[in-house]
Amino acid sequence: MKTGKLLLALIIFSNHLFGQMSNLCGIWIAKSYQCYTVGPGGTLAFYFKDEIVLIEHVGNQTIATKVTGDDCVMAGQTTWQGSYTQNPFPVSVTLGSPGASGNTHGSGTIQVLDSSHLVSSFGGIQFRKATCDQIDSMHVNLDSLNIGCIKCKEITDPKPEKTDEVNLPNVFTPNNDGINDVFLPEIKASIKQSELTVYNRWGNLIFKTNQINEGWNGHKENENYANGVYFWVLKYTTDDSKEHILKGNITLLN
Incomplete structure (x- = not known):
C-alpha cells in the first residue's frame, strides 16, 4: 500500500488551559501512545478537551475550515470539515463536539478516502486558511501522519504573566x-x-x-x-x- 505524508497541526484556543502543560498526543489518539495505521477507506478517531478548536495544514495549503466560513468557532456548535488531496489518497478531517463540560472529551475522525473520492471543498466552499491571530494558541504537531502513522509531541501553551499589579x-x-x-x-x-x-x-x-x-x-x-x-x-x-x-x-x- 502506498502512503502519503501529511503534516498537520491541532490548534487549540482555551480559556482554561493557559499556562498548563498538555500532552495533546494522548488527546489525539484516545490516550494511547501507540502508532495507528490508517489505510485507504479507513478512519482514525481522535479526541480533544478544549472549547475552541481549529485544524489546519502546516505549510502552503490548509486542510480544514468551518463550512460556514468563520475563522474559528466554539466546538460543539459547528462541525469542521476539510480535505487535503495527497497522492495517492486524499484525507478528510471532521471535528465534532467536546460535550457540555470542559472535563469531557469530544471526538472527531481522520478518514483516508480511496482515490475515487478526490475532493477539495464541501458544498462549493473552497478551503482557506482558518486562524485566529488575535488569540494566542498552542500547537501540537502531528509530524508524521503517513496515511499511516501518527507521532505527537508534548507542548506547552505560552504562559500568561501573573502579577499583583x-x-x-x-x-x-x-x-x-x-x-x-x-x-x-x-x-x-x-x-x-x-x-x-x-x-x-x-x-x-x-x-x-x-x-x-x-x-x-x-x-x-x-x-x-x-x-x-x-x-x-x-x-x-x-x-x-x-x-x-x-x-x-x-x-x-x-
Missing part, C-alpha cells in the same frame, strides 16, 4: 444599575500606555481601547452583547519600559 473581574453585569456595569482593569502600577482588547467566542475583535480609564460596557450600537464568556487581552507598558501581557476571560451577565 492588575485587578480584573471575571464577571460583570452591564444592566445600567450602576453596579459592576463595565469590565475595566485596575492597574496599580504607573504605566506609559495600555491596550485592552476583547474577543467573542469566534475570535472576532469586538472591543479595543488604548485609554486606561475606558472599559468595555458590553454594548454594541445600544444593544447588549449576549450573555456568555468573552476573551480579553491586556497589554501595558510600565514606566521602566517593561511590556506586560495578561490574558483571560470575562463572563457577561445582563
